[in-house]
Amino acid sequence: MTASRPRLLLLLGLAALLCSSPLAAQQPTAVIAARAGLVAWSDPLEALGTLHADESVTLSATVTDTIRELNFRDGDSVEANQLLVRLADDEAQADLRAAQALRDERRNAVNRLAQLQNRNLAPRADVEDARARLRQAEAEIQALEARLADYRIRAPFDGVVGFRNVSVGALVSPGTELVTLDKLDIMKLDFTLPELALGELSPGLPLTATSAAYPDATFDGEVATIGARVDPVSRSVTVRAELDNPDHRLRPGMLMRVVVKRAPREALVIPESALIPQGERQFVLVLDETDQYRVERRQLMIGARREGEVEVLDGLEADELVVAHGTERVRDGQPTRLLGVLDDDTSVPELLRRGRDAAEDNG
The missing domain is CATH 2.40.30.170 (Efflux pump adaptor protein, beta barrel domain)
Structure with a gap:
């Protein structure tokens, strides 16, 4: 126990001597840097x-009848005005043909009375009554055509139909949901x-x-x-x-x-790992690229933060190099050995591996 104590003191003294020797002082500390850059930023x-x-709608029937045609499948993409469902409209078609025949008859009657009136063989009042009856027939045709449109369900806009829950032959009534369209x-x-x-x-x-x-x-x-x-x-x-x-x-x-x-906004951004907090103040170590990457301790004014990054409001210029890893091993005014600069294509482990490989090659 007594003999080992002098040996321990000797080893400690030797280590202190080596650390204070010019050879040790000539070995700059290795650091990894990051470049301050302007990037898109927001809070x-x-x-x-x-x-x-x-746009979203559930298409439904407005009349009572059976389904004659279904012109879509589940999940189909359809275009505006595409016919999706046609209901049986035989009775409505027959009513339309009857109305068209009546219109033709009344049109002929108007033409005959107009010819007679031109020869003063028919009173003007009869012609006017015939024309009114013709307009009535034409209005009836328009009403029937509008009713026939209710038997054809079309896509009101481009979209994708949902599941088909009805089949051909099914009886539907007003309000029956036929298909969704989105x-x-x-x-x-x-x-x-x-x-x-x-x-x-x-x-x-x-x-x-x-x-x-x-x-x-x-x-x-x-x-x-x-x-x-x-x-x-x-x-x-x-x-x-x-x-x-x-x-x-x-x-x-x-x-x-x-x-x-x-x-x-466009903000000046550095890695959050480069910050050195001291009370309420924040510092970084800036590297002088023209003087052996010598360290300059500088106070910053910072703004918002996000994962791994911090916004710099004052104290730093774009493209300046700051120490991102190794801040605890260097002091103000010391030169450093730059292992690399972090960017989107590099990482800290990769830069450390490169530095280790370079040291082994030089050794």
């Missing part, structure tokens, strides 16, 4: 919303936000939405309408956004997680 507002089709190219997304956010909301604000059904997909959209009323109970306002849906992946009724990009 997010998060909410949950429900999807609705841009326009899915654009989806409406309704969600609520606190009334405190009203001053920062406006139509056209960009947003992103995600769904558990597509965990790797992000759907872009923008605020279309802001509700005219605030709920007095929840103190929230309803907001409606529009999302493009060209591949029809989104469906009405889906739950979406919404992030509204409030106050969009």
